[in-house]
Amino acid sequence: MTTFALNNLWSYLQGLSLTQEDRRWLAAKLQEPALPPFTTEEIHGMIEQSERDLAAGRYRDVDDLFGEWDEEEASYSVAEPTAEYRASKA
Numbered sequence: 001m002t003t004f005a006l007n008n009l010w011s012y013l014q015g016l017s018l019t020q021e022d023r024r025w026l027a028a029k030l031q032e033p034a035l036p037p038f039t040t041e042e043i044h045g046m047i048e049q050s051e052r053d054l055a056a057g058r059y060r061d062v063d064d065l066f067g068e069w070d071e072e073e074a075s076y077s078v079a080e081p082t083a084e085y086r087a088s089k090a
Contacts, residue, residue: 021086
């Protein structure tokens with residue numbers, strides 16, 4: 001990003017009414033490492049491997065994938081709202 005774009009982003013963020021908890025969350029997100037992009041060669045390799053797997057009968061159908069996603073989603077926990085959040089909504 002250019003310096004101009006970063007300054008605009010900073011101005012935008014300063015204009016938001018963020019709680020201290022929101023600011024901590026944003027800071028943590030900004031510090032998370034970004035995933036490196038795949039190279040074209042890596043993508044072609046993954047496609048070729050997928051085609052070989054499909055030809056060999058090694059694949060998963062949509063029902064299996066959705067079932068796995070449902071199981072994964074069921075394991076998520078929901079955080080209780082903070083007192084600060086509840087007070088802001090009162």
